[in-house]
Amino acid sequence: MTDNPDRPELAELRKMLHIAPFHRWLGLDVVDLTERELILEMPWREEIISNPMVQAVHGGILSALIDLTGLYAINAFGGTARATSDLHVDFHRPATPGSMRAIGRVVKLGKQLSVAETRIEDSAQRLVASGRAAYVG
Numbered sequence: 001m002t003d004n005p006d007r008p009e010l011a012e013l014r015k016m017l018h019i020a021p022f023h024r025w026l027g028l029d030v031v032d033l034t035e036r037e038l039i040l041e042m043p044w045r046e047e048i049i050s051n052p053m054v055q056a057v058h059g060g061i062l063s064a065l066i067d068l069t070g071l072y073a074i075n076a077f078g079g080t081a082r083a084t085s086d087l088h089v090d091f092h093r094p095a096t097p098g099s100m101r102a103i104g105r106v107v108k109l110g111k112q113l114s115v116a117e118t119r120i121e122d123s124a125q126r127l128v129a130s131g132r133a134a135y136v137g
Helices: 010-017 021-026 059-076
Strands: 029-033 037-042 049-051 083-091 100-108 113-121 127-136
Touching (some): 010 059, 037 059, 059 083, 059 127
16 A cells, blocks of 8 residues: 555545445445555345346446446545546446455546546456446546
8 A cells, every 4th residue: 555645544445435325235345455456345135136037237236336446446546536427337247146346446546537447356256347437526
């Protein structure tokens, strides 16, 4: 971790993340903060299934996970992200039963606009979705 005094620590990030009821409902947890990445985990929930035939997660849930991970990555690395101004998501394979890990990395920290990219892996560490978002500070 860097020595940036404006950078929140893991416990503070968890506290910030759990303020929103939606984040708590998703079961999100900050599991690691490395030199370059913020890592969130989301447990499997039957309520997130959109296709019962293959037990696949709804794309909106994956999109929300990408959006939230990017936003908290910006905040974790000293930026300010208050709202999403642009979001692009690519779906690579169905996310099926098992926990998911979202790995967020800052692309650019700016005064008015910051950018982050996120990839979501399933419990077998396969890429299920990735995305990039811009956030207003």
